[in-house]
Structures are given as C-alpha cells and as structure tokens.
Amino acid sequence: xxxxxxxxxxxxxxxxxxxxxxxxxxxxxxxxxxxxxxxxxxxxxxxxxxxxxxxxxxxxxxxxxxxxxxxxxxxxxxxxxxxxxxxxxxxxxxxxxxxxxxxxxxxxxxxxxxxxxxxxxxxxxxxxxxxxxxxxxxxxxxxxxxxxxxxxxxxxxxxxxxxxxxxxxxxxxxxxxxxxxxxxxxxxxxxxxxxxxxxxxxxxxxxxxxxxxxxxxxxxxxxxxxxxxxxxxxxxxxxxxxxxxxxxxxxxxxxxxxxxxxxxxxxxxxx
Amino acid sequence: xxxxxxxxxxxxxxxxxxxxxxxxxxxxxxxxxxxxxxxxxxxxxxxxxxxxxxxxxxxxxxxxxxxxxxxxxxxxxxxxxxxxxxxxxxxxxxxxxxxxxxxxxxxxxxxxxxxxxxxxxxxxxxxxxxxxxxxxxxxxxxxxxxxxxxxxxxxxxxxxxxxxxxxxxxxxxxxxxxxxxxxxxxxxxxxxxxxxxxxxxxxxxxxxxxxxxxxxxxxxxxxxxxxxxxxxxxxxxxxxxxxxxxxxxxxxxxxxxxxxxxxxxxxxxxxxxxxxxxxxxxxxxxxxxxxxxxxxxxxxxxxxxxxxxxxxxxxxxxxxxxxxxxxxxxxxxxxxxxxxxxxxxxxxxxxxxxxxxxxxxxxxxxxxxxxxxxxxxxxxxxx
Numbered sequence: 001x002x003x004x005x006x007x008x009x010x011x012x013x014x015x016x017x018x019x020x021x022x023x024x025x026x027x028x029x030x031x032x033x034x035x036x037x038x039x040x041x042x043x044x045x046x047x048x049x050x051x052x053x054x055x056x057x058x059x060x061x062x063x064x065x066x067x068x069x070x071x072x073x074x075x076x077x078x079x080x081x082x083x084x085x086x087x088x089x090x091x092x093x094x095x096x097x098x099x100x101x102x103x104x105x106x107x108x109x110x111x112x113x114x115x116x117x118x119x120x121x122x123x124x125x126x127x128x129x130x131x132x133x134x135x136x137x138x139x140x141x142x143x144x145x146x147x148x149x150x151x152x153x154x155x156x157x158x159x160x161x162x163x164x165x166x167x168x169x170x171x172x173x174x175x176x177x178x179x180x181x182x183x184x185x186x187x188x189x190x191x192x193x194x195x196x197x198x199x200x201x202x203x204x205x206x207x208x209x210x211x212x213x214x215x216x217x218x219x220x221x222x223x224x225x226x227x228x229x230x231x232x233x234x235x236x237x238x239x240x241x242x243x244x245x246x247x248x249x250x251x252x253x254x255x256x257x258x259x260x261x262x263x264x265x266x267x268x269x270x271x
Numbered sequence: 272x273x274x275x276x277x278x279x280x281x282x283x284x285x286x287x288x289x290x291x292x293x294x295x296x297x298x299x300x301x302x303x304x305x306x307x308x309x310x311x312x313x314x315x316x317x318x319x320x321x322x323x324x325x326x327x328x329x330x331x332x333x334x335x336x337x338x339x340x341x342x343x344x345x346x347x348x349x350x351x352x353x354x355x356x357x358x359x360x361x362x363x364x365x366x367x368x369x370x371x372x373x374x375x376x377x378x379x380x381x382x383x384x385x386x387x388x389x390x391x392x393x394x395x396x397x398x399x400x401x402x403x404x405x406x407x408x409x410x411x412x413x414x415x416x417x418x419x420x421x422x423x424x425x426x427x428x429x430x431x432x433x434x435x436x437x438x439x440x441x442x443x444x445x446x447x448x449x450x451x452x453x454x455x456x457x458x459x460x461x462x463x464x465x466x467x468x469x470x471x472x473x474x475x476x477x478x479x480x481x482x483x484x485x486x487x488x489x490x491x492x493x494x495x496x497x498x499x500x501x502x503x504x505x506x507x508x509x510x511x512x513x514x515x516x517x518x519x520x521x522x523x524x525x526x527x528x529x530x531x532x533x534x535x536x537x538x539x540x541x542x543x544x545x546x547x548x549x550x551x552x553x554x555x556x557x558x559x560x561x562x563x564x565x566x567x568x569x570x571x572x573x574x575x576x577x578x579x580x581x582x583x584x585x586x587x588x589x590x591x592x593x594x595x596x597x598x599x600x601x602x603x604x605x606x607x608x609x610x611x612x613x614x615x616x617x618x619x620x621x622x623x624x625x626x627x628x629x630x631x632x633x634x635x636x637x638x639x640x641x642x643x644x645x646x647x648x649x650x651x652x653x654x
Contacts, residue, residue: 045652054562055648075566082564089651093559097277097284107563109273154563166651 002161002194003028003051007060010046020046023060024219026212030161031192033185035205038214045166047214048198052085052164053077065161082111086155086163086193090170092147094139100126100150101135107157118157125153129183145176152183156193163187166198181207274569277560278576281553289581292545296585297592299538300627303531304593307623308615309600310527314520316611318485321516322509324391324447326479327488328355330495333503338474345478348500354482354491357389360475362464366429369436370419377415377429377457381464390481393445393458399423400443404460409439412453413446431467485509535630542578543634550574550638557642558650571643574635582631586624594620 009022021043028034038044049055051062053069061070065084069077081087086107094103101122108118126132129149134142142150148168155163165184169177181204188195197208205211206225213220282289330349332339341360349358362381367374380387384404388394394402398413400423409427421427421441430436439459447453468476482488488508495506510517550557557570597613604612 049648049651052562054651078561078564078566080564081562087562093555093562093650095556095559097280097556106560110560110563110565110569 001027001063002030002032002065004063005047005051005060006063008047008050008057008062009059010043010050010055011058019217021050021057021214021217024214025060026219026222028162028194028196030194031188032194032196032210033188033208034194034196034210034212035208036196036198036212036214037200037202037205038220040200042214043217044198044200044214046217047212048164048166048196051196052087053081054087082107082158084161086158086160088148088152088155088163088165088168090167092151092171094147094150094154096138096140098139099135100131100137100139100142103139103150104153104157107154111158122153122157125156126150128156128187129153145172145179148172148176148180149183152180156187156191159191160193162194162196164196164198167200168197169204177204273565274572275576278573279580281549281556281573282577282580285549285552288545288549292542292581293585293588295538295541295545296582296627296631297589299534299630300586300589300623301592301596302534303623303626304590304615304620305596305600306527306531306534307619308593308597308613310523311616311619312611312613314523315614317516317520320448321513322485324396325452325509326359326390326477327482327485327509328480328492328495329507330478330480330501331476331505331507333505338468338470339477339504341473341475341478342500344500345504348495348498349478349480351498352491352494354484354487355480356483357479357481359386359390359479361387361477361479362461362468362470363476364432364464364468366431368415368419369428369430373419374430375415375419376455377411378455379409379457379459379464379467381459381461381467383461384458387458390479391445391447391458393443396445396447398444398446400441402445403442404458405442406460406463407437407439408442408460410443410445410458411441412456413444414450414453415455415457416441416444418454433467437467535626538627539630539634542581542631543637546574546578546635546638547641549577550641553642554645555650557645558647561645562647562651567643570645571639574638574642575632578631578635579628582628585631586627589627590620590624593623 004027006025008024010020012018012020024047036044036047046055050057051064053062053064053072057070061068063069064080067080069080072080095106098106101119104122104126105115105118108121109115123132123135126135129152131146131149131153134146134150139147139150148171152168155165163184168184169180172180184195184197185207187193195208197204199205209225210223211225212222330339330345346358349355359382364379364381366377366379368377380391382404384393384402387404388402393410399416400410402410404410411421411427416422419427421444423441423443425441426438427441428436428438445453447456464470465472465474470476480491482491489510492506492508492511495501553573557565557573561567561570594615597615600613
C-alpha cells in the first residue's frame with residue numbers, strides 16, 4: 001500500500017477553532033489515479049497538504065510507503081517529500097532565478113545528487129513533457145502552459161511514487177487543461193505513478209478512476225469511477241467501495257508498472 | 272553546496288540590492304580602516320614626537336644630585352629586562368650660555384655619541400655641521416643656534432654649576448622637531464661632563480633607557496624596582512611624568528573606538544534589514560524548495576552564504592577603499608609639515624576585514640532563522 005490515511009483531522013486557530021477536516025480515512029495503492037473533489041473551503045486542499053506531509057494533522061496519522069509519518073520530525077518529513085512525492089500546484093512555483101533545466105534538476109539536487117548525474121534524467125522528463133529545446137530558457141520566459149509543464153517535469157524528477165496535484169490546471173485555458181490531464185493519465189499508465197488530483201470540476205474528476213468527495217471537512221464519498229453517478233445522489237452505493245483493492249478495479253489499458261523499477265529501466269517506457 | 276549555489280544565484284539576479292549591501296559594508300569597513308589607521312598613526316606620531324627621542328626610563332641615585340655608580344650588577348639588571356632596547360649611561364648638568372649681555376639656561380647631556388644616538392638620534396637629526404662630540408665640543412639645537420646666531424665652528428661660552436666658565440666649540444646643530452627641546456638641550460662629551468661634575472669613570476648622573484613598546488615602560492619600571500641591584504635607586508618612567516598626554520591619548524582612543532563601533536552597528540543594521548527584505552522577497556522560492564524536500568538548515572544556510580559572499584566582497588572593497596584614502600591623505604600631505612604620515616597597520620586592516628565579514632554573517636542570523644522556520648504550507652496556502 002502506498003498511502004494509508006487514518007482518522008485525519010485538522011483544526012485551525014487556538015481561541016476560535018475552525019475544523020477544516022475531520023476523521024478522514026482511506027487507502028491509496030500504487031498506480032492509482034484518483035481525484036479529490038469538493039467545493040472551495042470543503043477541506044480538499046487541507047487533505048492534500050496533510051497526505052503530502054506539507055501540514056501536520058491535529059488528529060490521526062498518515063502512513064506513506066510503510067513509514068508512519070506521525071512520529072517524523074520536520075527533517076524526516078522533508079526527506080520523505082523529496083523521496084516519494086511530486087507536487088503540482090495551481091501556481092507553477094518555478095524559481096524565476098533559474099533556468100528550465102535547473103528548475104527541473106532541483107528535487108534531485110536537494111536529494112544531494114550532482115547536476116551532471118541528474119542531467120540525463122532531467123532531459124528525459126523534459127522530452128516526455130515536450131519541453132525539449134527550452135532547457136536554457138529562464139523560467140519566466142515561458143507561456144503559462146509551458147510553465148505548468150515544467151512544474152510537472154520537476155514533480156516527476158525524483159521518480160515519485162505519488163504525484164499530488166492541487167488544481168493543476170486552475171490557471172490554464174481549456175486546451176492546456178485537456179493536455180495536462182491527458183499527460184497525467186499517460187504518465188500514470190506508463191510509469192505507474194499514482195496521482196491524487198484536487199479539483200472542483202466534476203468533469204475533470206470523472207476522467208479519473210476514483211473520486212474522493214470532501215464536503216464540510218468530511219469524506220462524503222469514496223467511489224470507483226464506474227460507479228459514480230452524475231449528480232448529488234449516489235452516496236448509498238459508495239460506502240463499500242473503499243475496501244476494494246486496486247486489483248479489482250478496472251485497470252486502464254497498458255502495463256501498470258510499479259513506479260520505481262519502471263523508471264529505473266523497465267521494458268516499455270523509457271522514463 | 273546547493274545552498275551556496277542558490278545564494279549566489281539570488282544575489283546575481285538582484286544586482287542592485289546586492290551591490291547596495293556590499294557597498295554598505297565597503298563604506299563601513301573603508302571608514303574603519305581609514306579612521307583606525309589615522310588615529311593609530313596620530314597617536315604614534317604624538318608619542319614619537321613627545322618621547323620617541325628621549326629616555327622613557329631613567330635610573331638615578333636615591334638622593335637627588337648624588338652620583339650613580341654604574342656597577343656591573345646594575346648593568347646586568349638593566350640588560351636582563353627583555354623589553355628594554357637601549358641603555359645609555361649619561362652625565363647631565365645645567366649651565367648658562369652667555370653671549371654679551373644675553374644669557375640662556377642650557378641642560379647639558381654628556382655621553383658617548385654612538386650611545387646617545389641610540390636614544391636621541393643626533394646623527395640622524397643633524398641640520399648643520401658634523402655629528403661629533405670630542406673634547407670641548409658641543410652640539411646644540413636648531414632654535415638655540417638660530418636665536419644666538421651660532422654656526423658650526425663657533426665658540427660658545429658657558430657658565431658651569433661651580434661658577435667657572437668654559438668655552439665650547441659648536442660641532443653640529445640638531446633638530447628634535449620641538450622648539451622647547453631645541454632651545455634648552457645641548458650635548459657634550461662624556462669625559463668633559465665627568466670633569467665638570469667631578470665624577471669618576473664609572474660614575475654617572477643617570478642611566479637612560481628605552482623600551483620596545485613605549486607603553487610597557489610602567490611594567491618595566493616596576494620590574495626594575497624589584498631587582499636587588501637597583502635597591503635604593505630611583506626609577507622614573509615617562510608615563511608617570513606625562514599623565515596629561517596619556518589621558519589625552521586614551522580619550523582619543525576611546526572616542527575613535529566609539530565612532531568605529533557605531534559605524535559597524537550602522538553597517539550591521541543596514542545589512543540585516545536589507546537581507547531581511549531579501550528573505551521576505553524569496554519566501555515563495557524558499558517555500559517551494561522546502562515543499563520539494565529542502566531541509567530547514569539547508570534553506571537557512573542560503574542567507575548565511577549570501578551574507579558571507581556580500582561580507583567578503585564588501586569588506587575586501589572596503590579595505591581597498593580605506594587604503595586608497597590613506598594613500599590619498601599621504602599624497603595630499605606630502606609637502607605639508609603639519610600633516611603626519613598615516614601608516615596602515617596590517618593587523619588592524621586584517622581585523623577590520625574579519626570584523627566586516629563577521630558583522631555581515633551575524634546580520635544574516637535573523638533572515639536565516641526566519642527562513643529555517645518557514646513552513647512550506649504558508650507559501651502554498653497563500654499562493
């Protein structure tokens with residue numbers, strides 16, 4: 001199991017308490033392609049930040065790749081983020097002081113690997129995202145869609161087992177939005193990378209295999225996509241779904257490869 | 272060294288800000304180097320003028336006027352003090368110079384020219400005639416010679432303490448750089464002085480000494496007083512005789528330290544505030560670096576490196592500017608007698624450089640701490 005979230009809760013404020021999230025539990029397996037949906041303020045970003053180890057839960061715990069992160073200190077959590085997780089945010093957060101290539105190298109450099117050793121991998125990821133030839137451009141010299149693709153390339157740099165994306169296409173036009181999701185799906189299929197995508201757009205969510213819907217800080221439903229009905233009804237069938245393992249769900253076409261071995265030189269995809 | 276590379280890149284991408292901070296450090300350290308060297312040189316020049324060419328330590332007989340036996344034990348005691356550089360036994364007496372109706376008191380110092388030179392540097396300060404102290408020869412000061420129209424080869428008549436008068440031939444004229452010393456001091460041969468004072472060959476009126484660092488004279492005097500060979504003898508040193516000069520020097524030093532201190536404080540505040548602004552400007556970058564897994568300490572080091580780069584470059588430029596100012600000052604004052612030479616003190620320049628770097632690095636503590644404490648979530652949520 002890649003991720004185990006258990007009774008996650010987050011409360012903000014000392015004197016006036018605001019409950020952002022409460023008792024959310026679910027499991028995520030390697031290679032899953034899931035969406036977290038909800039209205040703005042529902043707690044979906046809070047949930048993503050908790051499982052991304054960017055924030056600490058008030059209650060419950062996150063077990064990532066077998067590591068219980070509840071006991072981890074800031075340093076260990078930073079190392080786990082670097083190792084297991086790739087982030088894509090609504091805003092690209094590229095470092096404007098650095099070139100496209102340097103931005104993509106950054107997660108590897110943080111892991112302590114030399115730039116020369118990382119270069120082939122960075123070229124690979126850039127090529128995968130159709131960014132060849134832009135290596136030496138400044139991060140600010142790109143179009144919005146290109147910036148977001150560089151951000152995705154950067155998220156993939158360290159061959160993460162899980163990519164967490166928070167409204168990744170919020171700043172993009174329709175064509176770019178479509179391209180990004182197609183890319184996510186392709187990466188998921190070819191590299192076996194698990195994706196959790198936060199979105200408020202139900203149509204986007206319906207492209208995924210699994211939807212976790214958050215409302216008022218509670219996990220309202222957790223369903224395999226084939227069961228999801230459009231519209232607000234449909235909660236009844238959903239409670240049994242979380243227990244299902246990944247093997248039972250409808251697999252997307254193509255080989256479902258474990259991310260790391262595949263990335264290290266699996267047969268078909270060359271990333 | 273990822274944090275160093277990031278620091279260097281941040282600096283390069285905000286050139287105006289970087290140059291501003293480095294210039295602040297440079298000005299501070301430049302002022303520091305110039306002011307420090309100026310004050311030190313001024314003091315050296317003052318001390319040198321006042322006591323550089325006079326004995327800094329004098330050993331005399333316990334009773335005023337009594338002859339001092341320059342025994343082997345006394346010589347050994349003087350030589351045992353490692354801080355003493357020069358020991359010259361002298362025979363001093365006062366006399367009155369007479370020329371027609373005019374007369375002037377003169378203080379005569381009798382000794383061997385070679386020995387006297389080690390303290391008074393008569394040969395080096397010669398302005399006319401020859402540096403020579405033979406029998407019945409006298410060397411007089413420039414102002415004295417000018418006042419009474421004396422030239423080398425002239426005869427000077429003096430009235431000795433016992434009332435007899437004698438004629439001395441002026442061999443040379445010296446300039447001590449002080450009208451008072453030039454008008455009242457004259458030098459004669461040791462044997463002549465012995466005759467005037469009625470002393471035997473190993474009897475003197477005083478043993479004069481100089482020490483390697485003039486401010487050590489007090490300690491050396493203490494140590495000499497404790498030696499059995501100097502039992503019953505009187506040891507005086509210049510600092511006890513020049514309390515006013517000393518307190519002037521001390522207040523000059525402390526005012527200079529004050530100025531230097533506040534210059535550094537101003538520099539430190541300037542760097543700290545600019546770095547703090549820079550840290551705020553880079554919050555987003557630091558936040559995303561941390562989200563990608565950069566550790567708190569590594570991110571904190573970014574601003575440490577920035578400060579170190581700025582400190583080293585700023586302090587280096589500052590040292591250069593300070594030395595250039597000194598050179599300019601010396602150049603402008605090359606023909607002036609009222610200006611004194613400024614000698615840059617290597618030790619002081621090195622200290623100023625190190626202090627500049629330390630101040631810069633110290634100023635990075637706040638932004639570094641801020642950066643290490645930054646939670647990536649603050650950036651991600653606010654983004």
